[in-house]
Amino acid sequence: MHGLILAGGEGSRLAAGGVRVPKPLVEVAGRPQIVRLLETFASLGCPSLTCAVRADFPAVVRLLAEARFGPPLSVVECRTPSSLHTLVEGLRAVPAGPVFCSMVDTAMRGEDWVALYQGTARHLEEGVDMVLAVTPYIDDESPVYVTRTKRGGGGREGVAVQAVSDQPVDPPCVTGGVYGLSAGARGAAADAVAAGVRKMRGFLKAVLADGGRVAAVEVPRIIDIDRPSDLQTANAWLAARER
Secondary structure (H helix, E strand, O other), X not given: OEEEEEEOOOOHHHHHOOOOOOHXXXXXXXXXXXXXXXXXXXXXXXXXXXXXXXXXXXXXXXXXXXXXXXXXXXXXXXXXXXXXXXXXXXXXXXXXXXXXXXXXXXXXXXXXXXXXXXXXHXXXXXXXXXXXXXXXXXXOOOOOEEEEXXXXXXXXXXXXXXXXXXXXXXXXXXXXXXXXXXXXXXHHHHXXXXXXXXXXXXXXXXXXXXXOOEEEEEOOOOEEOOOHHHHHHHHHHHHHHHO
């Protein structure tokens, strides 16, 4: 799966809390977050890497121009109104094939990235259209809740997504900012934007409404770094794990 990182947001909540560097450059466990993600994707085996980066952040573009991660890296500068629009911009630069995509503010343990990548690859190989990383750990101000059901059998059982919504579900389950996309889902993202869909959750709802097969891979905890308190939590959690 080709790797894609979406870093097109303004990071306004971090800035409002006194963080003076662009969100992709905030340090998590001693490394700029965007560097951590690219190194992680390279270690997972992505044959190519693409970053969609906000054009207002030249320091991020300069850092990526000087860095080397092993797989070839493409940087797409954009000014987009939502993560869905950033996804579509980034996908234009990604080679043909399945895609493993993350928001730049997603923080996870290394072993969970491995499990998520492997599970996503398996689901896409089995013919699903899209894979969502999900977690029972909720720290988002506006989470996307996921309703799931078991599917398959004979040793190939998986977890299918029935619905996504703004309303809490039991047991708790929310999206975690990481997606696996088939070739069909790549085209559906562009179609959704062309139809006026403006948010990622709207795209997910549209895929399900159109009969798309969506699978889920659960990991114990995903931190979405939106606020200074999220950054502090991620640093303490990951630094302790790595020690």
